[in-house]
Amino acid sequence: MATVAETTFRILRARGLTTVFGNPGSNELPFLAHLPEDFTYVLGLHEGAVVSMADGYALATGGPALVNLHAASGTGNAMGGLTNAVYSHSPLVLTAGQQVRSTIGQEVMLANVDAATLPRPLVKWSAEPACATDVPRTIDQAIHTALLPARGPVYVSVPYDDWAAEADPESAHLAGRTVTSGGALTEGQRDELVALLDEAHAPLLVLGPQVDAAGAGHDAVRLAEALRAPVWIAPSASRLPFPTRHPAFRGVLPAAVREIAEAVEGHDLVLVVGAPVFRYHEYVPGRFLPEGTRLVQITEDPKEAARAPVGDAVVADVASTLAHLAHAIAVADRPEPPPLPPFPEPRTLPGAVHPDELFALLREHAPDDALYVVESTSTAASFWAQMDLREPTSYLLPASGGLGFGLPAAVGAQLGRPDRQVIGLIGDGSANYGIAALWTAARHRVPVVVIVLKNGTYGALRRFGALLGTGETPGMDVPGIDFTALARGYGVPARSVAAGADFVVALKAALASDGPSLIEVVTAELDEDGGPR
Known part of the structure; x- marks a missing residue:
């Protein structure tokens, strides 16, 4: 028995x-x-x-x-x-x-x-x-x-x-036993969506993490190209549903009511696919949508559909819906979006590495299909400005902002995908929440590359302090932590760098290793314009 x-x-x-x-x-x-x-x-x-x-x-x-x-x-x-x-x-x-x-x-x-x-x-x-x-x-x-x-x-x-x-x-x-789901659109729903998109004068796509999770990124590209529509990533998205250097790409929507309304101004239809409407964060109240703008959401999560404060929602399978729309939409009689401008010249810092420079060097020297696990909130603007991400499942972010995700998740992602190089981009504040995962990486010889951006402060908190007008408050700084010593204590080779050329040398050595590596990159506390504070 x-x-x-x-x-x-x-x-x-x-x-x-x-x-x-x-x-x-x-x-x-x-x-x-x-x-x-x-x-x-x-x-x-x-x-x-x-x-x-x-x-x-x-x-x-x-x-x-x-x-x-x-x-x-x-x-x-x-x-x-x-x-x-x-x-x-x-x-x-x-x-x-x-x-x-x-x-x-x-x-x-x-x-x-x-x-x-x-x-x-x-x-x-x-x-x-x-x-x-x-x-x-x-x-x-x-x-x-x-x-x-x-x-x-x-x-x-x-x-x-x-x-x-x-x-x-x-x-x-x-x-x-097998248990499967059949949540495809009905024929009537498909026809209604196609007609809505065909009749729109200035449609806009907002794509969320369910698109990437469903492996539907290529159909999202086809749909954007047929519509000749700009594409935003939904605010606070935990995955990348659209290539960052496609001419239609406009970036990540801000996580505030008024700022989202400003971003979609001039569009009569906003189609949100695979994301909530919306994951707001900063309290900047205003109208949810501009006058004359209609929003339609397609999501696999009925709770997301039910709690949205604006728009119509359809609960359906994201992959099959995007595939149908991508092939059913007639090519719009609108001009194609112009090519994206060249990458901006990365800014540099004396005696440290500016995040612009760091991400530009990663773009140049890391594998094209690298999978980035990101938990460095204060450097997001530099990341999106400098990175060229094209492959599915190339970007993971903590979906609810809970610190401690990044470093362990990078280890887990590398365990699950030994065919891809995983690179963790971790702020020095958040690194401490999951630092013990380095022991697991060493124990299992997981060839993950962990990059700790060390500026000695909680940069995202300082930005919010400026937004909320709280001024200088206790608990903002975390100076004096030697991440190379911590890494070596857990059995992970580590190196600290404060110049771009040294970072390239360290990165190449880490990528050539058959086990985990940690690179501590000395950066600086930056102001809202990206300059040293």
């Missing part, structure tokens, strides 16, 4: 979940004791890093990722990472060990009290099986739920004595 553990591992294997990201406690040992030889356990030194590594892995591969947490304490440590995973629609399957089933109500040490409630609302679905024999079915339900549109993280708490129990023989059917 098969045990609950054996049956569950058959299900996980059938779903491709043979890599486990975790940080174990005593409640998890019975699960790990049964881990089959064809499974890989990726140990992280803190649950926040564990979840972000799994998030990067899932985003880079396009598949689910399995996470094993320790009861309530480990789940609590992981919830900062979950704030990003829920908004990036990452299909993470989180499991957590629970105390022996008969003792939970006594609230003994390490009992996860009301376990299913703890991670809400940061998961799509959460459960603790009612009995041991229901564990395999619950795990199977969790996997399918995570992968069905709109994708998202799920959570299952399992009492640790359940794993050794006998499984229900009927559980053998679970590994062979």
Whole structure:
């Protein structure tokens, strides 16, 4: 008779979940004791890093990722990472060990009290099986739920004595099940959208992360070219849905009501595909849209559609919708957008590396298909001005601004995509949140390149301080951190540079390595115009 553990591992294997990201406690040992030889356990030194590594892995591969947490304490440590995973629609399957089933109500040490409630609302679905024999079915339900549109993280708490129990023989059917979704547009919806776009005088496309996640970037390009329409990336997008050097590309929309309205001025139709309407951040109130502008949203997430404050919404599969529109739209009788101007001359700094210069050198010397995981908020303007990103899944950003995503996610993304070079661009403030992931990179010889931009301050906070008029406040600066010493302590070769030429030498050495590397780049605190403060 098969045990609950054996049956569950058959299900996980059938779903491709043979890599486990975790940080174990005593409640998890019975699960790990049964881990089959064809499974890989990726140990992280803190649950926040564990979840972000799994998030990067899932985003880079396009598949689910399995996470094993320790009861309530480990789940609590992981919830900062979950704030990003829920908004990036990452299909993470989180499991957590629970105390022996008969003792939970006594609230003994390490009992996860009301376990299913703890991670809400940061998961799509959460459960603790009612009995041991229901564990395999619950795990199977969790996997399918995570992968069905709109994708998202799920959570299952399992009492640790359940794993050794006998499984229900009927559980053998679970590994062979399939669950698919058919969320395509109806013929009437397709015809209405095509007519709307054909009749628009000045349409505008706003594309979001679901486009990249669906592998629909090429159809997005075809649609933009047929419409002769400019393209913006939705504000705060966690992925890149459109090539940055295409003539139609206009950049990333600002994350403020009034500024978005100003950006879409002059367009009678705004088609938002694969993004919320909108992820505002800076409170700059105003009209949602200019007079005479209509907005239509296409999203796979019914919650995004329902909570939008403006426009009409269609909940549908993004890939098939874009494919249909790209081939059904007649080429518009409008002039083609002019070619983009050359890259601006990168600014330099005395005794440091300006972000302009850093990103220009990356553009020149990094592989064309590099995958960038970015958590350096204050250098975003320089990044978009200097980078040439053309490949699908070439850019990942923390979807909800939760610091600690970038460095671990870069490690996880490189684990998931050994065929692509992953480069983490991490601010020195955010690097400290996930620094322990360097140990995992060293342990598994993950050839990720981590670039820490060191300016000694929380640059994004200083910009917000200027916006809010708060002036100088405590807690803005983080001076005196030697990231090369930290990296070496975790077993990762590291080098500090303060000049562009030295950065190129360090980058070439890192790219030639068969293991992880860290480059600390000394930059400077910049003002709003990009000059030294």
